[in-house]
Amino acid sequence: MLVNTRAIFFVLPALLLGFASPVLSDDHAGTGAQLFQSCISCHEIGPDARNKVGPPLNGIIGSPAANSEGFRYSRALVARAEAGLVWDEAALDDFMANPSAFIPGTRMSFSGVRKKSDRAALLAFMATLVPETGLGVAHLEPGDPEVTPEILAIEGNVEYGKYLSATCVTCHQASGKSDGIPPIINWPAPAFVTVLHAYRSKARDNQVMQQIAGTLSDEEIAALAAYYESIQP
């Protein structure tokens, strides 16, 4: 984590494609990550995401429809995919609003996300998901171990996270300013959780971070992630 001899800042295809649609505003990713917790029971994200009830959503934005190998899509969706459907923000926005209206015959049994602002937040979050790993934005490094969906699904207590953050802000400035130590505000919670677990398991090698993360339980990591996700720049 230190300064950047090894931190690899992914350039995200998803981000390059993203944000073209007027429904999106890029500061919604944090809220979107929270909303996305309800999607996780059917759609996995992460380095080892597999087909479950629904297909994995790593790098979904900008990808051709119906392209998860081995997933049994509805005929209706396959037909739309063959006709060239790509999951850009506009298409995903329409689909999430009411799946069976956008694709009559879809196997997704979900009534839809009614609020446009919720859909915008979800899209902003999904835009941060790296295609290969499903975990987002510029925070991950090759070799960060996978965190299980169960751990990612732990709901963090924001107030407790705020208290715990008192240890973090001695180095990682609360304002998000950076002078040699990376800012950590407004990270999507899944990325925050993954990185802290990587330090706790010593897959990442900064001694200070190993020490700090080593004292945190899964719940405390979730609390910190929830708190930091809520901090806007």
Add this chain to the structure above:
Amino acid sequence: MKLDRRGFLGTGVAVAAALAAPMVLAGGHGKPRVVVVGGGAGGATAARYIAKDSNGEIDVTLIEPTRTYYTCFFSNLYLGGLRDMSSLGHTYGAMAFQGVNVVHDWAIGVDRDAKVVALAGGGRVPYDKLILSPGIDFREEAVQGWDLSSQNAMPHAYKAGSQTELLKAQVEAIPQGGIFAMVAPPNPFRCPPGPYERVSMVAHYFKNNNPTAKIIIFDPKPAFSKQALFTDGWSRHYSGMIDWINPDFGGKVDEVRPGSMEVVADGEVVKVDACNVIPAMKAGLIAEQAGVTNEAGWAPVDPHTMASRADENIYVLGDSSQQGDMPKSGFSANSQAKVCAMAVRGALTGSSIFPARFANTCWSLIETNDGVKVGASYEATDEKIAKIDGFISQVGEDDATRAATYEESVGWYAGITADMMG
């Protein structure tokens, strides 16, 4: 800087007069009042966190004599020429803007029955909870021949500011091939690696400006913080320049003679060109005056809250406190301040109290881009703040790791000062 405290001490008459003077704060608005004495890593952090997190429900007053606070941490880098004095100075404007009532005055007495702090300027500041974070003062007679009247001839430079500038000027005035001596302090003292980082920075200066100069450390301790890392670094960067003399080989100083610039150790008189005397320490004087210190000179505290063992309405932070396993450092004080702020808010407004947890890391610079660190995390037990687990840099780390450690320390400095001052 804080040395002047002694100038204000003296007379009971002054204290009595102060206690009779009018209140600084207008009373009667019914809000609980927190008074913090000392605007360093402990006190500034505590004042700011209580004001910030209580949303105006608590009146917070910070009493700090200096308008610009110079951090002791990183002041060795100034001695080495790697940092400007101005980069170590921090003011209290942002904190005032965030709701802390900042009073630039000396606290000279605490009336624990009336719950009032007396100020040198004559004011009285009433409190419901008092937080003392006054740093360190020096023990009288700790080094034979040295007292505060000789601090210009033989600076301690262990409270940053004019003393640090004086020591730097004296180091720079040492003739080619001259001798810089340090009289190191006994345990416990502020910033355990501090004297040895200082020697490293003086050596860095000599290497580039006075390569035949020598450094002698007279040490009353048989071992010191990060010793293996420092001695390895000294042999790699400053071979033959630094002589550390431990007590078995005459490191215990019998006497210093500021008039003739001599150090007497093990019966031998050594003539030196500059001498940094870092005397034995005790809690900042206001803690002693408040009656919360013990025979050893430190203020025992409850590890869960940092409340004084002697008075539940007084809390003691940082260097002055006797808390257990944490080293006396700015990082520790900042960490303790947040636990204390939470406990004080909880006591006054009923806000949530979570289990205390503490952390510390001490970074030291041995030579340009050769940074090392030691750190640990801690928990509160009923007996003491107890170390859970720790780490330390290793001898033989590669250059990139050491450079990254230094860069991390620079980031920490920016982070902790922002966290303290807002």
